[in-house]
Amino acid sequence: MARVPMDQRRQDYIEATVRVIGERGVRGATTRRIADAAQAPLATLHYVFHTKEQLFFAVFEHASDQLLERIGASKESSGLGETAASLLVTTMDWYLENDGYARAQFDLYMWALRQESTHPGLATRAYDLFIDRFAEVLRKALGDDDDAELVKPLARMVASHLDGLCLQWHGYGDRARLDADVALAGEAIELLVESRRRRK
Numbered sequence: 001m002a003r004v005p006m007d008q009r010r011q012d013y014i015e016a017t018v019r020v021i022g023e024r025g026v027r028g029a030t031t032r033r034i035a036d037a038a039q040a041p042l043a044t045l046h047y048v049f050h051t052k053e054q055l056f057f058a059v060f061e062h063a064s065d066q067l068l069e070r071i072g073a074s075k076e077s078s079g080l081g082e083t084a085a086s087l088l089v090t091t092m093d094w095y096l097e098n099d100g101y102a103r104a105q106f107d108l109y110m111w112a113l114r115q116e117s118t119h120p121g122l123a124t125r126a127y128d129l130f131i132d133r134f135a136e137v138l139r140k141a142l143g144d145d146d147d148a149e150l151v152k153p154l155a156r157m158v159a160s161h162l163d164g165l166c167l168q169w170h171g172y173g174d175r176a177r178l179d180a181d182v183a184l185a186g187e188a189i190e191l192l193v194e195s196r197r198r199r200k
Helices: 006-024 031-038 042-048 052-073 080-097 099-114 122-140 148-172 175-196
Strands: none
Touching: 006 031, 006 042, 006 052, 006 099, 031 042, 031 052, 052 080, 052 099, 052 122, 080 099, 080 122, 080 148, 080 175, 099 122, 099 148, 122 148, 148 175
């Protein structure tokens, strides 16, 4: 049997974790089931990820890496408001194409919140993966008359809009409605940025 590179094995386990959580939820995502879904040895899973917490957090890390790659490849926007609105569209498109990750993330967020007593700050670190990367993109897009103090709040707003829109999409399954709501949220963000723009 050919030896599988460790990076590939790691990716196999992450993708298998997403599938198992999608089918059984976090509670049913045992390491044995994940290893079986990855068609890989359980012992290797425990070697690559020493704890289940590391494995679950790797799902967030992988999703944020993929998103950043997609954002980097998207059409460059001009200014804070337009870039924030573009982040909404680009990220939502990625979630629609990777529905398993979107669903798994919601389950994992709730799980992370319940781990606060044993793993304090886990949920915060998971959110910060996305918020910090959104803020980095927004900071690079600042125009001369944009309010730099809006960068971090806008990054949080984008993340909040995405969470709400994703949940509604999963509930209603209405693509036309989703597209309209994404456009409306983007317009609201652009108007906010415009209202705070420094006049020189």
